[in-house]
Amino acid sequence: MYGSGPDLVTALGPISLDVPRGSFLVIVGASGCGKSTLLRLIAGFEQPTAGVVSTAGARPVPGTGAGIVFQQPRLFPWKSVGGNVGLALRYAGVPREERARRVPELLQRVGLHDVAHRRTWQLSGGQQQRVAIARALAGDDPLLLLDEPFAALDALTRERLQEDLRRVSEQTGRTSVFVTHSVEEAVFLGSRVVVLTSRPGQIALDLDIPLPRTGLEPDELRALPEYAALRATVSHAVREAAG
Numbered sequence: 001m002y003g004s005g006p007d008l009v010t011a012l013g014p015i016s017l018d019v020p021r022g023s024f025l026v027i028v029g030a031s032g033c034g035k036s037t038l039l040r041l042i043a044g045f046e047q048p049t050a051g052v053v054s055t056a057g058a059r060p061v062p063g064t065g066a067g068i069v070f071q072q073p074r075l076f077p078w079k080s081v082g083g084n085v086g087l088a089l090r091y092a093g094v095p096r097e098e099r100a101r102r103v104p105e106l107l108q109r110v111g112l113h114d115v116a117h118r119r120t121w122q123l124s125g126g127q128q129q130r131v132a133i134a135r136a137l138a139g140d141d142p143l144l145l146l147d148e149p150f151a152a153l154d155a156l157t158r159e160r161l162q163e164d165l166r167r168v169s170e171q172t173g174r175t176s177v178f179v180t181h182s183v184e185e186a187v188f189l190g191s192r193v194v195v196l197t198s199r200p201g202q203i204a205l206d207l208d209i210p211l212p213r214t215g216l217e218p219d220e221l222r223a224l225p226e227y228a229a230l231r232a233t234v235s236h237a238v239r240e241a242a243g
């Protein structure tokens, strides 16, 4: 709950979710249903009014244990692309020599190895969001939290970033929680999709996405009949949940 008295807002209803290590959970729901609140609870930025949140068996401590990517990349404009990633490594306590080795590695992962020396404001929106993802991966935190990271991007860039994030999540084995409005994005990225009802958000659908995580090209995956069926199921649940 937020606020009090006449300003009281119950953002989320009772929610019980267990996210196994290594899974990719996508939370979908209408605007204002509490998706970001749920993510902020997991990150430890908010405390639940009732109930318990625990990550890796302990109460989440803000700023530790999770790499976070927001809708806007929030990069440091006075630093180069590599400098932004290097700073995240420094905050994570990585020594200088190791930082020099790991910055190019992380940039390679998100397809930005050739722009390491550019200023971040010289990059496109999609490239900036790639830097934000590299930065979130830098801490080696087991958890990756992403709050509508691709919402501000054009459709083609968004698709590319979804494809790269799916690959990176497989390669790094991070446990990911990703918030979106997009059913398409949810089914493509998630190993599991949870649809929330409108506020106060509760679980309307909790669906495993048993699609192959490796071995298929993105277009092959999107062309599978099972893909279309899952998309239809989630889409139906989103419409029902919005009331």
Ligand SMILES: Nc1ncnc2c1ncn2[C@@H]1O[C@H](COP(=O)(O)OP(=O)(O)OP(=O)(O)O)[C@@H](O)[C@H]1O
Pocket: 002, 003, 009, 010, 011, 029, 030, 031, 032, 033, 034, 035, 036, 037, 038, 199
């Ligand atoms: N700090 C706050 N103080 C008061 N109310 C808040 C606060 N943060 C969120 N809310 C309210 O809680 C509800 C859920 O907000 P939240 O941002 O979690 O929803 P959301 O599903 O992420 O929305 P969107 O998809 O539009 O980003 C909304 O009604 C919002 O106005």
